[in-house]
Amino acid sequence: MNAATPQAAVQVQSVHKSFGAQHVLDGVDLQVAQGETLAILGQSGTGKSVLLKLIIGLQQPDTGSIRIHGQEVAGSDMRKMNELRQKIGFVFQSAALYDSMTVEENVAFPLKRHAQLSDADRRTRVQELLASVGMEEALGKMPDEISGGMKKRVGLARALALAPDILLFDEPTTGLDPITSAEIGELILKLQRERKVASIIVTHDVQVARMVADRLALLRDGRILITGTFEDLKNSHDAFASKFLSSAWQG
Numbered sequence: 001m002n003a004a005t006p007q008a009a010v011q012v013q014s015v016h017k018s019f020g021a022q023h024v025l026d027g028v029d030l031q032v033a034q035g036e037t038l039a040i041l042g043q044s045g046t047g048k049s050v051l052l053k054l055i056i057g058l059q060q061p062d063t064g065s066i067r068i069h070g071q072e073v074a075g076s077d078m079r080k081m082n083e084l085r086q087k088i089g090f091v092f093q094s095a096a097l098y099d100s101m102t103v104e105e106n107v108a109f110p111l112k113r114h115a116q117l118s119d120a121d122r123r124t125r126v127q128e129l130l131a132s133v134g135m136e137e138a139l140g141k142m143p144d145e146i147s148g149g150m151k152k153r154v155g156l157a158r159a160l161a162l163a164p165d166i167l168l169f170d171e172p173t174t175g176l177d178p179i180t181s182a183e184i185g186e187l188i189l190k191l192q193r194e195r196k197v198a199s200i201i202v203t204h205d206v207q208v209a210r211m212v213a214d215r216l217a218l219l220r221d222g223r224i225l226i227t228g229t230f231e232d233l234k235n236s237h238d239a240f241a242s243k244f245l246s247s248a249w250q251g
């Protein structure tokens with residue numbers, strides 16, 4: 001087996017994951033360099049969310065290797081996992097805000113747990129984070145007082161709190177109108193430009209994938225069927241890949 005490429009921020013090799021008799025991932029290989037954005041596409045139920053959970057260590061693969069900056073995640077102990085997790089921001093499929101906390105408290109939460117900041121410094125940091133996603137006005141609001149798109153932005157601000165160099169997004173634009181989706185896309189592009197994060201974006205939104213991703217990967221039958229630029233996939237001779245993109249893309 002190849003050693004991890006030194007520059008890979010995330011490297012997944014031969015990962016298998018089953019739930020009972022259901023083989024969800026059946027030998028997944030992918031890698032993302034620092035500063036690169038990879039979009040993962042695939043039909044509902046193909047294991048995209050499972051793959052992200054494996055990368056962040058919320059679930060364990062049955063076999064295979066997952067390295068973050070060269071360090072093995074699969075089978076790591078809790079302490080090491082917590083350390084690695086702080087370098088990774090995770091924007092969940094549902095925004096997953098804490099309903100009983102204000103927007104400010106939601107974003108402050110990871111800082112309280114993992115950063116040694118005075119109350120005043122933490123407040124300032126939360127304000128900066130919310131300003132960076134255009135949500136500074138919502139500081140004192142409760143999650144059920146803001147729209148779905150706003151929740152996604154707050155989820156993004158929270159994921160950025162510990163200045164991660166890897167960001168995982170699970171459906172960052174699902175359920176949003178095209179204009180709000182494009183705004184989230186712009187935010188992701190801004191993060192790439194300003195922070196050179198490595199990102200993996202799981203999405204059904206081919207337009208957003210085209211907008212933000214350097215490469216796209218199509219997950220099918222438990223494996224990455226094809227990887228390439230949007231044009232590569234669209235012009236691919238693989239019937240499923242070209243159909244998948246053209247059915248989702250009317251441009």
Ligand SMILES: Nc1ncnc2c1ncn2[C@@H]1O[C@H](COP(=O)(O)OP(=O)(O)OP(=O)(O)O)[C@@H](O)[C@H]1O
Nearest residue numbers: 019022024042043044045046047048049050051093
């Ligand atoms: N904890 C679990 N226990 C049992 N089965 C699971 C678990 N998590 C996921 N699965 C199963 O694994 C399969 C892949 O789920 P996953 O959530 O990764 O799909 P997905 O590609 O993200 O789909 P969607 O596009 O609808 O979000 C599904 O059949 C799901 O039921």
Ligand SMILES: [Mg+2]
Nearest residue numbers: 048049093170
């Ligand atoms: Mg999913």
